[in-house]
Amino acid sequence: MTTPLPTRPFAALLFDMDGTLISSIASAERTWSRWAAAHGLDVAAFLPTIHGVRSVETIRRLNLPGVDPEAEAAAITQAEMEDVGDVTEIPGARAFLATLPPERWAIVTSAPRALALRRLAAADMPIPKLMVAAEDVAQGKPAPDCFLLAARRLGVAAEDCCVFEDAPAGIRAAEAAGASVVVVTATHHEPVSAKHPAIPNYRNLRAVTDPDGLRLTTDL
Numbered sequence: 547m548t549t550p551l552p553t554r555p556f557a558a559l560l561f562d563m564d565g566t567l568i569s570s571i572a573s574a575e576r577t578w579s580r581w582a583a584a585h586g587l588d589v590a591a592f593l594p595t596i597h598g599v600r601s602v603e604t605i606r607r608l609n610l611p612g613v614d615p616e617a618e619a620a621a622i623t624q625a626e627m628e629d630v631g632d633v634t635e636i637p638g639a640r641a642f643l644a645t646l647p648p649e650r651w652a653i654v655t656s657a658p659r660a661l662a663l664r665r666l667a668a669a670d671m672p673i674p675k676l677m678v679a680a681e682d683v684a685q686g687k688p689a690p691d692c693f694l695l696a697a698r699r700l701g702v703a704a705e706d707c708c709v710f711e712d713a714p715a716g717i718r719a720a721e722a723a724g725a726s727v728v729v730v731t732a733t734h735h736e737p738v739s740a741k742h743p744a745i746p747n748y749r750n751l752r753a754v755t756d757p758d759g760l761r762l763t764t765d766l
Contacts, residue, residue: 549743552726555759557702559646560693560725563655563662565597565712565733567643568669570626570633577625581618585610598713600656600686623661630668636732638748643672646753650760652676652696654709656686656716676700687715690723697723708762717742728762 564570575593582592587608596604601619643651652674655662659679666673676699683691690704697704709720712730720727729744745751750765 549741551728551743551762551764552708553761554726555756555761556708556726557650557706557759558697558700558708559651559710559753559760560654560696560707560720561643561651561710562598562712562716563653563657563665566636566710566716566730567639567653568633568635568665568671569733570630570665571597571733572632573626573629573665577622577629580625581622585613598656598687598711598715600680601658602680603686623658627661627664630665633665633668635669635671636730636747638751640671642748642751642753643674646760647755648675649700650755652678652700654678654692654696656680656692687713688718688722690719693720693723693725697725706759708760 561567564574574596578593578596579589582589601622602615605613605615605618653662655677657665657680659677659681662677662679663673676696678692678696678699680686683689683695685691693707693709694704697707704723704725708726708728710728710730711717711720712733717727717729727742729742730747731744732747752763752765754761754763
């Protein structure tokens with residue numbers, strides 16, 4: 547049974563970026579495949595581990611001898627910035643964001659800010675008033691720090707936010723922050739858990755602003 551969308555009002559909506567607002571999987575996996583192959587890794591086994599977390603943490607947890615995670619992450623970011631030709635919006639995302647009050651939403655991404663801005667521009671997506679990027683927190687997802695920071699900068703409680711996510715690390719981070727979660731499945735290849743409501747894209751999603759906040763509804 548599909549978990550229904552929450553009916554309560556929210557003070558703000560927080561969005562992951564890659565896989566949630568835009569599809570950049572092909573670009574990211576091309577870059578990371580080359581890197582993994584150069585370091586003798588099993589590419590097919592490695593690629594699922596890159597999504598939703600900061601590049602530096604992906605590299606750090608491998609404990610590869612003689613590898614500087616900071617330098618390698620910077621090189622990967624540069625390569626990803628040069629490969630954005632097929633980065634596209636998740637269907638309906640641009641129109642959905644356009645309906646939101648600018649002070650009521652933010653992007654919370656594990657990507658460095660420069661890469662995030664590059665990918666958003668490539669997909670012709672709006673730039674939010676507030677973005678929390680990889681360099682803004684000491685601990686990336688699945689730690690809740692990024693969502694807690696975004697809520698604080700918006701002047702609201704994380705418990706009064708709804709987070710849109712696609713990756714397990716981001717979902718765990720949102721849960722740890724105490725936020726509600728909607729899972730975006732546009733880029734998923736496997737069924738998702740029924741623990742949280744899920745949407746395939748934003749085509750039928752609406753956010754209605756009332757005196758109590760933002761309420762999510764669908765046209766279905």
